[in-house]
Amino acid sequence: MSCEHSNDCSYYRTYRYRSSDRQSRLLVESYCEGTLHTLCRRLKSNTDFCREAPEDLAPNGYRVGTHKKMKTDSTRKFERYKIKNGACMLQMLGTKKTFSAWIVDISEGGLRLELNVQPKELDLCSEKSLLKILGYSVGAIPFPLPKEVVKPVWQNDLVMGCSFVSTPV
Ligand code: SF4
Structure with a gap:
C-alpha cells in the first residue's frame, strides 16, 4: 500500500x-x-x-546520507496553541467557493484546520490552492x-496544515 501523500511529497519526488x-x-x-508510511517522520514533522x-x-x-536525526527543538520557530471551538469560514482564492472548518491549532507561522468535508470534494489541491479566511471565532x-x-x-484525511502567506497582488 502506497503513501497517500506521495504526490505532494518532495522527498518522494526526489x-x-x-x-x-x-x-x-x-x-x-x-x-x-x-506499509511503514503511517510511521513516516516527515508526516509528523509536517x-x-x-x-x-x-x-x-x-x-x-x-x-539523507547522514546518521543525524532532525533536531526538533532548534527547528521549532513559533509556539503553537491548541484551539477549542475555533470555527472559521474560508474561501478558495480566485473562486466563489466557500466552506467552513475548525482551527485546531495555530502559531504565528500557520494553522491546522479540520475540514467538515473531504478536500477532494472541494477540489482543493494541496500546495496550489490558496485559502482566504473570511471569518473566525475571534475569542x-x-x-x-x-x-x-x-x-x-x-493534508492527512480531513486535517490540513497551512502556512500564512501574503495576499497575492
Ligand atoms: S510522506 Fe513519507 S511515506 Fe509519504 S511519500 Fe513522503 S516520505 Fe514517503
Missing part, C-alpha cells in the same frame, strides 16, 4: 528514482511504497511545524491572525 542509492531505494520501498519537512528529511527521521484565537490568506502544505 528520491524515488535514485535506484543506484541503495538506502534511498529501501526507504522509498518500505515507507512511501510500503504536523508539528505546520509546514512541509525539508526535502532531505528521510521518512525514518534521519537527514477562541490567542492573537489576531497575522495574515488572512493561508496555503495548504500538507
